Amino acid sequence: MKIIVYLGTGGVGKTSVAAASALALARTGVRSMVITTDPSLRLRTALGLADGITEQQVPLPDSEDAGELWAALLDVRATLDEAVRLYARAGMAQRILDHPIYATIASSLVGMQELMAVERIDQLRLRGFDRIIVDTAPSRHAFEILDKPALFADLSSSRKVKLVGRTYKLVSALGLQSIGRSAIDIYAKAEEILGVNLVRQVLDFYSIFYPIAEGYSRRAERTVAMLRDPAVTEFRVVTTPQKAMRDAAFFTSALGERNFPIGAICVNRAWLHAAPEPLPGGMAGDVLGWYSAVSESHRAAVWSLKEAYGTQVRDIQVFSELERDVDGVAALDVLARQIHLPL
């Protein structure tokens, strides 16, 4: 099994590129699955994920194609609920689900989405998919997919949730005297600064939630090991001409710090046609003049990117923007045919 993780900021068409990649791979005869977080309505419809369906096999455009294309929608809250029901200690599931803190962690704990993606990869690995394409959350923090499992592992280690959770139990059972002097000081100060109420609520919640965090981090460790193995996983950055230099700088350094190579930079949504010369008059001339100004700045941006990053990133690909939003698998196919993928 191989994994492709697409990273990128918002609005670059990352989900379309991920889905098109899955399509291109399926066409080579393998079973491929794209895991996406937030596809547009059109894409959702194209992938058969409308109306609450969270996993679907998508018919390939040509009947003679041999592989399978699947698409899955990542629902953070539902995945977390399921994990709580599966992994909580007896009698604790309902207490966790009803806890006031629980209602907010699915949406507000940074990296939750990435963590759920990691959980999903682990499940898919067992189901015999050859290629998994991950479309990460649309933010500059998306590479937290790499950090979060570690954070959760930390959280559930003695230094984190376990300590927080158990200390709380000890504190409530025996009083503060029974834990280390310095820890008491810190807790007392934290309560002073953040508010007794907040600290107690959080401790109370994590004292019942940490077995779930532990389970997550155990499974996440396995998945992160796969993500760390360049023979298994390739990281690709999706960007647009306007953002190419900025995104390349950001992602090469963010991934570099974590010792991950970038497999490819995909410059999506480029306007590549040359305008006819001389320009016609009237409205057509206005529209063409406008197009060619934007198009020239796109070509200049791609050129600068190749100049600056061509030696560092072995693969820089440019995809032209579609005239209309991606509509149906056929339109996805136009993009799929532009993408070069490792087999």
Place this chain on the structure above:
Amino acid sequence: MDHQAPQPQARILVLCGKGGVGKTTLSLALGLRHASQGRRVVIVSSHPLPELGIAVSLDGLSRRFPEASRNLFVVHLDPRELLVEVVERAVPVPLVASTILNSSIFQNLVEISPGLKEFYFLARLQQLAERKRAISGASTPDYDILIWDAPASGHFLATLRAARAFETYLTGPLAAAGANLDRFFSSAANMSILPVSPLEEMALTETFEMADALSREFQLGCDALILNSVSPVVTASDADLATLHIDDSSAPALRFAVNRGLAERELCAEIRHRIAAPQVSVPRIRHWDGDLDLLDQIGEWLNIPAAL
């Protein structure tokens, strides 16, 4: 508006919307515009500002727009730094404060307390908006306009919800502070909501969802909808449009530009059914790379008054 008695706080203009739609550039252009009209403006962002930090040398800005740059302030609020301040305020002894900040117990508590960072972000935003000088004669700067270059829509809503979450799951002073922030940030008297979107289906869908949530949960309506990167076809007259013909023999560039423009025009017509607010169009231009004249031009296109 400029001649009225000072309001109790700066007007907050919120540029919100999907990631990557141009909120930061437009915030800067709008800030520059108001600052050049003599208003004191602060632009607040919660994400690092490569655009502002790299592309605009503040030096260049003060040379090109000396008047405006005296009135224009840019603040990056890093949630982590805000918490450092909270601790340092509460614990005056630096050694003790740094022990707390460096302890894993404290760091973990902060990391796993939902909404804590957002809560302190909102508290600071409110503080920046308060016009201390007008009220108490304090010497700290105050502003006529605060432009909030908001995070992408999901996180923007989560930030607004953080105050309310504090109110519901806590009791005591933090709950009261949460209720206070919640009142402040759900008041249309303090906030002008200015969603930014290109004429693309996905960004618009997200904008509609965000506008619905703002109205449902916070009783905040949209004051204007900023359509960014629009094609000249969108703003063309029907007569001009009628002169555009494309067929299979047309140059691919023309076919692309016209089809794209017509798709945008269709979307533009649909929007009014979803968001009744006035629309402001900013044409798509070559990539903005820090060109100050272009920034000035964008500000002119934006032309959003201080009091909506």
